[in-house]
Amino acid sequence: xxxxxxxxxxxxxxxxxxxxxxxxxxxxxxxxxxxxxxxxxxxxxxxxxxxxxxxxxxxxxxxxxxxxxxxxxxxxxxxxxxxxxxxxxxxxxxxxxxxxxxxxxxxxxxxxxxxxxxxxxxxxxxxxxxxxxxxxxxxxxxxxxxxxxxxxxxxxxxxxxxxxxxxxxxxxxxxxxxxxxxxxxxxxxxxxxxxxxxxxxxx
Numbered sequence: 001x002x003x004x005x006x007x008x009x010x011x012x013x014x015x016x017x018x019x020x021x022x023x024x025x026x027x028x029x030x031x032x033x034x035x036x037x038x039x040x041x042x043x044x045x046x047x048x049x050x051x052x053x054x055x056x057x058x059x060x061x062x063x064x065x066x067x068x069x070x071x072x073x074x075x076x077x078x079x080x081x082x083x084x085x086x087x088x089x090x091x092x093x094x095x096x097x098x099x100x101x102x103x104x105x106x107x108x109x110x111x112x113x114x115x116x117x118x119x120x121x122x123x124x125x126x127x128x129x130x131x132x133x134x135x136x137x138x139x140x141x142x143x144x145x146x147x148x149x150x151x152x153x154x155x156x157x158x159x160x161x162x163x164x165x166x167x168x169x170x171x172x173x174x175x176x177x178x179x180x181x182x183x184x185x186x187x188x189x190x191x192x193x194x195x196x197x198x199x200x201x202x203x
Contacts, residue, residue, distance in 0.1 A: 015053045018043045023064050023105040031113045062127050068107040086151035088142040089199045093192040108173025136162040153201040
């Protein structure tokens with residue numbers, strides 16, 4: 001595809017459009033299975049244009065990892081801002097379910113792919129490790145703020161609860177990847193309610 005006839009976008013917008021397309025392609029396939037040619041077609045650009053923005057498929061994949069987490073984190077932050085720090089645990093649960101039901105690519109889907117590719121790719125392994133730690137630290141900080149505001153009992157261990165949250169996100173990722181039949185909407189609501197009950201000390 002030549003640049004003639006293409007909608008000319010500013011570089012930042014073109015880069016984001018490529019990431020958005022790549023997220024869809026990777027989520028529907030895998031890191032190894034997806035090709036830059038396929039991603040370029042999905043983004044409506046030529047491969048040379050794709051490579052102007054990303055030097056390799058790995059570089060694009062790492063950008064997708066960052067984008068998926070940034071999207072989810074923004075939903076979490078919006079829910080916390082709406083409900084307040086005291087209700088941060090409820091806000092995180094609502095954000096997780098809302099994001100799961102949305103059209104956004106779930107970070108956990110990419111985590112599973114990244115884990116598969118990490119055996120012989122140190123850059124992907126390091127990026128996955130950093131991102132999981134970032135997610136943990138974000139959730140742990142939210143739990144601590146909820147504790148300070150009186151919404152979570154002081155005896156709950158924020159760091160441990162944050163790792164449980166990461167595990168639950170992976171479970172959601174499995175459910176999405178398997179295309180249904182693993183967890184129903186009622187199952188997800190029950191899991192969220194039980195976690196909230198324990199963390200808040202309610203009931």
